[in-house]
Amino acid sequence: MTRRRELILFKAVPGVALEAVRWVEAGCARAGLDAQRAIELSAAVIEAVNNSLEHGYTLTPGEVCLVLDAEPDRVVVTVTDRGSGLPPLPAGAIAPAPLAERGRGSWIMRRSCDDVRHVLADGQQSVVLVKLRQTAPQQLLGETA
Amino acid sequence: MTISFDNRGDTDIARLPATLVLANSPAIRAALLDRIATGPARLVLDLSSVEFADSSGLSALLACVTAARRRGGDVAMVSPMPRVRALIELTRLDDVVAVVGDEQSAIERVHGRAAA
Numbered sequence: 001m002t003r004r005r006e007l008i009l010f011k012a013v014p015g016v017a018l019e020a021v022r023w024v025e026a027g028c029a030r031a032g033l034d035a036q037r038a039i040e041l042s043a044a045v046i047e048a049v050n051n052s053l054e055h056g057y058t059l060t061p062g063e064v065c066l067v068l069d070a071e072p073d074r075v076v077v078t079v080t081d082r083g084s085g086l087p088p089l090p091a092g093a094i095a096p097a098p099l100a101e102r103g104r105g106s107w108i109m110r111r112s113c114d115d116v117r118h119v120l121a122d123g124q125q126s127v128v129l130v131k132l133r134q135t136a137p138q139q140l141l142g143e144t145a
Numbered sequence: 146m147t148i149s150f151d152n153r154g155d156t157d158i159a160r161l162p163a164t165l166v167l168a169n170s171p172a173i174r175a176a177l178l179d180r181i182a183t184g185p186a187r188l189v190l191d192l193s194s195v196e197f198a199d200s201s202g203l204s205a206l207l208a209c210v211t212a213a214r215r216r217g218g219d220v221a222m223v224s225p226m227p228r229v230r231a232l233i234e235l236t237r238l239d240d241v242v243a244v245v246g247d248e249q250s251a252i253e254r255v256h257g258r259a260a261a
Binding site (some may be wrong): 009014015017018019021036040043046047050053054095098099100101102105106107111112 | 152164166167181186197199200201203204207208211227228230234235236240241
């Protein structure tokens with residue numbers, strides 16, 4: 001298949017994560033990603049957008065940019081904001097305690113994607129969420145166990 | 146945000162709205178915790194209408210589990226839609242809370258009885 005990029009800007013307001021998820025799932029359908037993988041990717045997207053709302057734009061309003069890249073072997077969603085700062089994502093998937101009320105956002109992102117990266121550049125911060133089209137070996141993409 | 150409660154004797158049934166996300170989870174959490182504090186502390190969470198949930202929504206539900214157990218009760222979840230079920234399994238919430246397919250089984254679980 002050919003590579004394709006789609007991009008959209010959302011105002012960083014409560015409820016925007018649902019709009020973002022619907023946009024991502026429509027893009028995944030156009031990209032031919034199977035429905036289950038699209039659901040898993042969208043679970044990560046909602047957490048990344050929530051992070052922008054909770055940590056990025058605590059002081060000033062702004063926008064969240066979503067880019068969906070459809071590639072031959074994967075779909076990549078990049079969530080970018082210009083807010084005040086996300087805490088760095090942990091290097092590996094760290095499971096929260098069973099009844100812990102916090103700490104599940106990063107865990108969901110890690111568990112539902114094949115790779116997650118946090119990029120800081122030019123005053124912007126991005127979370128890059130990678131979903132492969134096919135099941136991959138566990139060590140793929142340099143993910144630590 | 147619409148959440149409604151039915152009472153079945155010593156068990157409350159909470160029917161949750163279509164979304165359980167950052168925008169409404171604080172209000173839902175408060176409503177559920179208030180019900181647990183003033184009610185029987187045996188709560189069935191009806192997830193059959195919940196189309197979207199996120200980690201903040203799951204946290205609200207977990208707060209209910211902790212609060213109910215502190216009061217000697219329990220919480221069970223019933224009929225999650227596929228997207229929410231996937232999130233529950235992904236986060237292993239079903240390791241610590243009963244997730245069943247029908248209301249009667251959920252009522253039995255919050256009373257410490259195995260589902261039929």
